Amino acid sequence: MALKKSDLYSSLWAGADELRGGMDASQYKDYVLTLLFVKYVSDKAKADPYADVEVPEGGSFDDLVVLKGKPDLGEQVNVAIRRLADANDLQGVINNADFDDPDKLGKGKELVDRLTKLIGIFQDLDFTGSRAEGDDLLGDAYEYLMRHFASESGKSKGQFYTPAEVSRVMAALVGIKPDTPKSATVYDPTCGSGSLLLKVADAAPNGLTIYGQEKDNATRALAVMNMHLHGNGTAEIRQGDTITSPQFLRGNELQTFDYLVANPPFSVKSWNNGLENEYGRFDGYGRPPEKNGDYAFLLHMIKSLKSTGKGAVILPHGVLFRGNAEATIRKELIKRGYIKGIIGLPANLFYGTGIPACIIVLDKESAVGRTGIFMIDASRGFAKDGNKNRLRPRDMHQIIDAFVYQKEIERYSRMVPLAEITDPKNDYNLNIPRYIDGSEPEDIQDLHAHLKGGIPNRDLDALQPYWNAFPSLRTALFQPLRDGYSELAIDNDEIQTAITGSGEYAAFVSNTNGSVNRWWNEHEGALQGITPATRPSELIAELGDSLLDEFRTQPLLDEYGVYEQLISYWNDVMHDDVALIMSEGWDGAAKPRAARILGYDKNKKPKYESAHITFGTGVKAQRWVMDLVPPELIVARYFAKEQADLDALEATVEAAGQAIEEYVEEHAVEEGLLLDATDDDGKVTNKTVTDRLKAAKAEGADSDEIKALAHVIGLFRAETAAKKAVKEARIKLDQLTLTRYSQLTTADIQSLVIHDKWGGRVVAGVQAERAALIQKLVQRLNVLGARYEQTVGDLDAEVEALTAKVAAHLAAMGVGV
Template identity: 30%
Template structure:
């Protein structure tokens, strides 16, 4: 299974194992043990790669060298794999974990003690939450160890990728399960990516760079910056700084970064209160020696209380701007972050919407920031995207030195997908935000660039609705059109871009009615047909079809090369393909490139990328004709088992490609069975309606069972149950049940014969697949549905336009005069009927 499937399975099992323990508590156990497993396997892989030995073969004199390499050393008896082996041999006690963690502390390298010291202190093996007695605790930990043992890293190059992905996934799941407690340690991945992409855009050209999160949480936001900067060849030269007040969350952050491949030398984390103790560095021995970083990302606790007394106004972080109120530390976190930026530094911080317009001290700070030109952008996010709050939030982007003499406002509050109790930013929403930010673009109803003069006219209030007016989706009602009929020309003018692109269509669809009003020239249901037959429109569709065909060929050329793509090539291929696709759909004013982008990303994430990773993991060579076999991948004669049917090529795909007649026959048999089951059930229900008490119902069930094979025998039993008078009119039902049941039985018998025969054909066909056939099948799997959906987008705008024009026609089709005439006719008919009734 791929890493996403593995992560899902682990979460489901872990959620079951924790029982009644709160998710916020159980996370310490599963994350702690997963990290220890990672350290154990990482040590074994390091020893094999560097010294061609195992931990068992390490000489005591070499331990110091390994400690210098890794920062720690784990004895063979304490390895995770040893625990698993002893559990299987029923020779394991919970004391093995206690001893191992104690030995781990003793064997941390002194130079890296800050990175590992106390990292497992939240793994409390004596907690009553694990069980009411030692035996229950031992069982709980043993089950957890065996659950995590399912994570198997077969390729050392994927070690950080898989472990890190699963670790991040589990953190996110625990955040959602923990509800309001999630705010302590997690920023939603979608928001992290937006912030990371914004700041990473400024880092990629730097050979060395530093990133800082003053409220680091689980470290996910920090790593997101590194992940986005990963496109640069200098990505290993990023240094991460973070401070976290919660000691448990601080431990998770250290584990998270180390597991994501951040070396201890590049990681400086601290457990302390950011606002009380300025850091990085700050005041040391009475001397101000702050560290300035290239970028800051932060998601501080919203509107937290803080101590703004005790000479805070003299603090260099705040003295040039003012102090945030004691009841709302939002601007205190912002100013702290801004202070630690280099002169060319950039920061992105998530804050509650209120910081844009609240008055008093916050207004003074906001005004000072604006006059200095340090607020670069305001990005409004949808409500409900944070697990720990339903209030609207924003991302503020700031710079130490003014780059633009204005502020970019983005209202992204309406773009999201509803999912359970929260709102999720879609890939299309994230891309749109980033495109607008990076290009500093203005889009109606979505973004606006406001000059300092405009902001000053608004008294330095940054509330987004003051600068961006949402596009009104409510259509106007024209009184004159309601009275006299016709479609207002001003409503038709809303589609001017469409008429400009296809000038002949307007005259085909409408004819003048009276000044400023037109009427439809075709039947309402024929509007789209009229559009689709226009020569200019057909040329547009032809071009879009050609674009999609060209893009489809590019997908095949890039992804189905002779040799497997490595992880970097997979990423580059995705970027190239999404840019091409977006460009094709962006060329037209009548197709939404973000809709096409979303379709591609969904297909990529759910199907294409997992397949490419599987191909890369097993180094599948497409020049090797017998690359695939049933339920396994074969490379150079080495069989790699996998639980998924057909691994890359499901049986259903092979069957449809080569044995479509058999597939059609089986589908038809199933359809006939379904059709026959309906009248069978109807006959049974009608029979059962003849009795009421439970005893008779039970007897009747036996009669129906008999009737399915022998209606005459069932007839005798029915006579005994109901008597001749009541039973006589039910005999036909018994015969119907017999006939229908026999037909179903025959159909099922045929299906039982055909399906296994088809399976055998498919398995045999696997053995003879050629390279060309393998590529063709993979292309079908990846592209058939996707290309069909992309083709549909090309018509979506015109279909919507046709529907809106039909709605406009129907809105004004019934005039006041016509309604009055109908009323008069109805009144006349009523009085005529009344006169007949009273005999006048």
């Protein structure tokens, strides 16, 4: 059975984190990621004798497994990994972590037990089918672990990883073309673990030739392993300080590249310590400030680009507006036309800092004659993700679309003419708020409306997209009151019904449903054609882009919201399904399988993964998992009547329980007929009632009590019988469902998955976006209606009436006012 992405990720992280103990995440990652690398290359070598990495005798993961539990385990793991490193010129890359370090892993038996368990986490994983190109499960798992380690490493140690969402945006911004050759070069002078470089290379259909430099040797090792795991083992990743010791030189000049991406450390104060050769980086610009290295890195990148080169760099917003030496450099960069665009990002995206940053897009090729800089304020588009913010798929695509197609969007993006930037009032200041007002429009309180009533027409005009989608709705909801003001023609609580009950809304629903169904049907053939050669990243890119195109012309609905629904579902479920089909085929992926044992409790009893269908209990139970086709899809299509019968029986159980509850509530009270049938906690159970009835008969108790007790016993029996019927019906339905799996044809499976599972969820996502839009309109109209429902005169009259009422009461009590 192929590994599911989500299962792999969660098991790796949970196991690794459990064994970390008191070690800092920034250190522990070296152990976990090294073992992940060894396991991966060992499995690949088994499946492919021509694999990129040679696995020598005594240097495979299987050799580590043999060592489990041995007293000298740590020392022997070091030996095995050193053999693998020596055979592949990976010294200083995969053998940096000391597996025999008692200070980090514990002493004696503690170290042996910890390493034995850590090796065991990877032992049961099988990566022989993991692909080195395209949408690579193992490479993504490596990134997943790095992201978690970065998140837990703290501000000072989390800078080795650029969030994948930001990396993908930058890859799209540098302007790689479909015909860009593999020989084209991409360079990251502060490459960290290499994720940013890999995202850019992935954006090129033919790949790119990769170069990177990283100051920290341990982080450079992460990058080298990352390159191998993603099928880019020939990438050149060198170690050294980029400013004081650049590693890519031609003679005494900096080597230049076609593309460049970077996320350098922000505002480094010691950037020029040991700087002896400036390599002409500051010529014509001036020297960056002694205590801030942002422009030192930026000028290094400018110098490292070919005359036709393009790049994208993440820097703090301060580079856009700070004065003195930086203002001089910024002015020169603008004059030379090297800055093509600036994108302001949300705060708290990055692991090394919480401050907001921006992406500066560089373009030397079109620098001459540049007349403006395209700016985007994307600071408000994000989702909370734990203690960090994260770009959503919709945010990423909107940034890319706006920039690539130079779309001017109110409060979001515009082409800012150089004449405006160089105007004395701006003086080459590039601070985005100077040119784009991204603030939310103020919700103005209208004093005239408060005094005289009515809803200001300007507030209704602000909802024009809704009136465009539903042309007659405004006149149906509102009527003129006086010049510039309207009033609701219906009550507030009737607004939603008036909207959703209109013919125009029905047509809107029909059109959007038709659009999504038409789009989905157009891709049915591509989905049916999933094979081991499918590239999931290309499949979802085609689905996403075509869905955007389908909804761009739809009124009211935000195409990026619809896109978000698809991509979120892809990330949560559909990607795993596609990977499963690629590995097992449609028929194999749909077969029920036995639930896996995830571990053992303290009593050595097995702990199983959640099963869809279970027969029996305990260790002898049959537990079935259906990864691709959940049982509810089978039931909905083939056993609707049986499910309806089961639902009816469950309703009977609920009714029986309700009858017991109501009768007990009525009679298990003080001096009630069931008072003596309660336990120490005041509860009435079948046992307490049965025991009391027996005693009551022996005592010759009141006949009414005996009748009440007998009635309750009858109710409990009815509930028990109903529960038994439900259990039998559920077992029967489960048996029918399990049997049906063996009868499914390939066409049946494809229909269930493509239409019922995937298609149903995508349609539901569009419906959710539509419902949210209507709810937003209803809420806004309710706010406006309530805000101006009472005028100041109405309130004055109410105050006068209440004052008079109070005075009357006081007078009645003989109290003068």
